[in-house]
Amino acid sequence: DQQVKQNSPSLSVQEGRISILNCDYTNSMFDYFLWYKKYPAEGPTFLISISSIKDKNEDGRFTVFLNKSAKHLSLHIVPSQPGDSAVYFCAASSYNTDKLIFGTGTRLQVFP
Amino acid sequence: NAGVTQTPKFQVLKTGQSMTLQCAQDMNHNSMYWYRQDPGMGLRLIYYSASEGTTDKGEVPNGYNVSRLNKREFSLRLESAAPSQTSVYFCASSLSGSTEQFFGPGTRLTVL
Numbered sequence: 001d002q003q004v005k006q007n008s009p010s011l012s013v014q015e016g017r018i019s020i021l022n023c024d025y026t027n028s029m030f031d032y033f034l035w036y037k038k039y040p041a042e043g044p045t046f047l048i049s050i051s052s053i054k055d056k057n058e059d060g061r062f063t064v065f066l067n068k069s070a071k072h073l074s075l076h077i078v079p080s081q082p083g084d085s086a087v088y089f090c091a092a093s094s095y096n097t098d099k100l101i102f103g104t105g106t107r108l109q110v111f112p
Numbered sequence: 113n114a115g116v117t118q119t120p121k122f123q124v125l126k127t128g129q130s131m132t133l134q135c136a137q138d139m140n141h142n143s144m145y146w147y148r149q150d151p152g153m154g155l156r157l158i159y160y161s162a163s164e165g166t167t168d169k170g171e172v173p174n175g176y177n178v179s180r181l182n183k184r185e186f187s188l189r190l191e192s193a194a195p196s197q198t199s200v201y202f203c204a205s206s207l208s209g210s211t212e213q214f215f216g217p218g219t220r221l222t223v224l
Contacts, residue, residue, distance in 0.1 A: 004154075006154075042218070043204075043215030043217050044215045045215070049211070049212070091211075098143050098162065099160060099170070100211060102156070
């Protein structure tokens with residue numbers, strides 16, 4: 001049972017445009033969500049997070065939106081750059097645990 | 113400050129052989145984790161350790177054992193490797209109470 005789902009395995013976006021990566025979850029106990037970015041042959045690196053008490057968190061070109069009623073979050077990258085080409089993982093955790101549940105990832109390709 | 117280091121980077125085993133994947137962190141983190149990443153499956157937790165001397169099973173622990181040697185080091189052992197254990201293995205660490213995990217560069221393991 002996949003508790004965190006990323007239904008789009010890949011996304012291709014032109015440089016300068018917006019990239020929108022989506023993530024759905026099923027467990028209503030999740031209260032903290034993170035996005036990780038992964039380049040080939042490297043480990044994932046933390047990108048941005050959001051607590052369930054917020055519906056938006058922004059960090060430079062990256063914004064994460066959370067819709068608790070829909071159990072959906074999205075990562076917006078504006079403007080997209082070629083260096084953003086990577087695999088993006090959504091992850092979630094429940095209160096009082098350090099463990100993360102990861103989605104299957106979305107491969108973003110930003111072309112010139 | 114090297115962060116999280118993993119050895120080896122690559123390994124090829126024959127079915128039935130054993131090996132230990134090593135992980136060390138120099139960030140004084142209490143919590144450490146072992147994940148495997150497979151195509152279309154995202155990152156799945158194998159084992160984790162909330163502190164020195166404690167370990168707990170994650171989502172996919174069968175066929176693996178772990179040792180939290182000290183605060184810095186957390187090793188993953190395959191006693192009798194199987195082709196189904198062909199994967200990329202990531203070690204991660206975090207501060208207690210923090211969901212932000214820091215990942216190592218990974219070990220690519222192939223079992224023939």
